[in-house]
Amino acid sequence: MLNYSIRRLLLAIPTLIAISLIIFLLLDLAPSDPTANLPLTIPPEVREKIRQSLGLGDPIYIRYLLWCKQFFVNEPLNILEQWFGWGSGDRLRVLSWQTRSPVVDLIVERMPQTLWVVGMSYVVGVLIALPIGIISAYRQYSWFDQIGTFVSMVGFSVPTFFTGVLVIVIFSVWLGWFPSIYDTTHQVTDWESFLFQVRQMIMPVAVLALFNAAQISRFMRASMLDNLNQDYVRTARAKGLRERTVVMIHVLRNSLIPVVTVIALGVPQIFGGAIITEQVFKVNGLGQLLIISIQGGDLPTVQTLTFIFAVLIIVFNLVADVLYGILDPRIRYD
């Protein structure tokens, strides 16, 4: 397993380099202009100068190699040097065209909001999806299953920008229970501020959790149903095991194998940020950063963010495969 993982990670390197190049080329094709958002009074010559100063005049391969050097060499070296105090650690970093600050710093700054809201919603979604899926399958066609199916349909097919606005109207505007805008500057220092943090998280987390739970509970249900009719379940019953043992140990252990891999494959989406939900609730997380950068033609930021998502996707694909190998003894990687 370890060998396999190492081999997969090594293989990922050329893949990722290819991906970074493709992203770069695609972004270069996009008709965006980093000066488009500047005031109209700026004359064209000045605009051209700005473009030149951003390096847009160089041939594309120079720009790509520059990004590679900044991201793959300078960034890690800077971090190492700062940690160990070897040197100044001030090599040229990947800079955002919009804010002129290092992209990695922007990402680090916005990561907590995204992890709190989107990550929490994923955890909550999984935690409610699993029991719902299990009970729905075990009591197939019961009223519980019917309601579960209906709620999943709704959660899955109604877009989050609709449910998001709906809960804002109901719970913020009419009832006034929760703030409609997520205050990212809020600091949790005591009990009071913690409660506020919880209150402002509830709506975005609930909206996203519903969406996540809808998919995962369906998946859990289908996987349980696949296994409930297997011969080994009959064997377990014939051994005189308690029904709870039969379902929660024998059936569940098998059913979880595909579900766990799906859950692992979904993790990169957390880091991608739920772009729409972050917009609706004004959470300034990574999703929002991506949107702003695209709108502002901020190529280094878009390039870096997209590349990091690609890395996460590849890593969690590997995690999913490794989990599969751990959970299913029939799978052997070597």
Place this chain on the structure above:
Amino acid sequence: MSEDGAAVLDVKDLRTVFETAQGAIHAVNSVSFDLRPGELLGVVGESGSGKSVTMMSLIGLLGTTAATVDGAHVNFDGMDLLRVTEDELRAVRGAGIGFVFQDPMTSLNPVFTVGFQLMEPLRNHMGMTTREARQRAVELLELVGIADAEKRLSDYPHQFSGGMRQRVMIAMALSCDPKVLIADEPTTALDVTIQAQILELMKELRHKLGMAIVWITHDLGVIAGIADRVMVMYGGQIVELAPVIELFKNPQHPYTRALLQTVPSVRGSRAERLRVIQGQPPILFSPPQRCSYSARCNHAFDRCLAADPARISVGDGHDVACFWDPETGEPR
């Protein structure tokens, strides 16, 4: 085997109905039989004749399917299994009555070790500690002829061959010293040489442990070699029940006679060797109103369509449910 002594299992008038979208399916219709201590009762019949459902109904193994099991009684170990609580029934499953199923490739849970699965009933029914259960699991694997038992406990089912898995299944069914072992086509899914090995093993274990066995099979050849009595099923009913020699020498029911002719033999022409019974076994959407074999029977006459023949005794321990008498070729 021993004719005397109370039956270990006494089934009277067992009926099982499945509720399906197409309607109620009467899969077991008024089945009565008994099983004597140490006896091996063979159960034969075509696919769909209700052999498995009958045996699963006895101990509530139909699971969560929409099935109703009803009857006069199923007496086992001083209890009426039709009228005990689910917990009492569960205590019988795997302890008093052991089950071996047809397909060893799918009957073991792929994600748990063989040791874990073997130890489960031991801990559950016999209250053994993990160490005691482990010890006993090793003995059981040795009993069914698995070499290197200690080490194999931590192997997963996929690391065993089909025949070895069936040995594990047998070990599991025997783990709590059951009084009755129900083997539902335990050799059907195996290839011929392995079949013979499993058969030998069962014969040997039977004499060593002395439990009563119900052996379900399609293969009359197997039955001839091991059974004491044979029960022939058709349409969810017992159409003939007789000691094994009597059944082969003097089959009474047209279905039994047809089955005996389908036994593949090396002699005779190819057409003769591959003779099968024409037609399909019935699916009963209501309790039988006529002889359920009448649609395929060569000897059917008007009475067969008007009523369902009752089971009558035609000799010492020989019962048949048919209106036609093969001796005279006339209605009885």
